[in-house]
Amino acid sequence: MTKDDPIYARVAAxxxxTPTELRELWRDLMGTEPPPFTRRYLETRLGYRIQELAYxxxxxxxxxxxxKLGEQLDGGDYMKRRIRTDLKPITGTRLVREWQGVEYVVTVTTDGYExxxxxxxxxxxxxxxxTGTRWSGPVFFGLNNYRRRK
Known part of the structure; x- marks a missing residue:
């Protein structure tokens, strides 16, 4: 796909x-109602779909x-496959948070956290x-900005 390609222009556009135009395009290209997700989500999926239809x-x-690779990774557990792993930091990441003068370090593992x-x-x-109280873990460890960037 080059900059002279009309498909490139459609994706760039x-x-x-507007969000309304994106939702209309979703209905045209996907044949379903658009999901209630972010603009970025709609743009990336529509961009892929435009290219898929063209190429x-x-x-x-x-x-x-x-x-087959998915089954090797999750043992054929369909529910595990549906979990959005893009919301979780990469395995091995260390999350550091200071709380009331004490530094806490959490390591991201393949199955959760340690x-x-x-x-x-x-x-x-x-x-x-x-903390001894209910907190949103991603908020406590400052991951909400990380998730938005994704």
Whole structure:
């Protein structure tokens, strides 16, 4: 796709469309109602769809290969596959938070998080253990800005 390509122009034009225009385009290209997600989400999915319609989608062999790789990663657990991993920092990331003069370090693992040598399923449970009150874990560890950038 070069800058002279009309498909490039269509994808680039998504940036200047209004939210209403993006939703209308979604209905035209996807054949469904648009999801209630962010503008960025709509732009990226529509950009992919425009290119897919123009150049063709993934080959069936590629789709099968991706499904096979997914099964190797999650053991065939469909629900695990549906979890949005793009909202979670990369495995091995260390989250550091100072709370009431004490520094707390949490490590992101493939299955969740680790703090003080113990595994946790969520950051919120760690934040609750640290503060003694209910907190949103992503807010406590400052990940909301990270999620918005994604």
């Amino acid at each position: 998504l940036k200047i469309k 063709g989608g993934l080959k069936p062999e590629t789709v099968k290969r991706l499904e 703090w003080e040598g113990r595994p946790y399923q969520s950051l919120s449970s760690i934040a609750r253990a640290i």
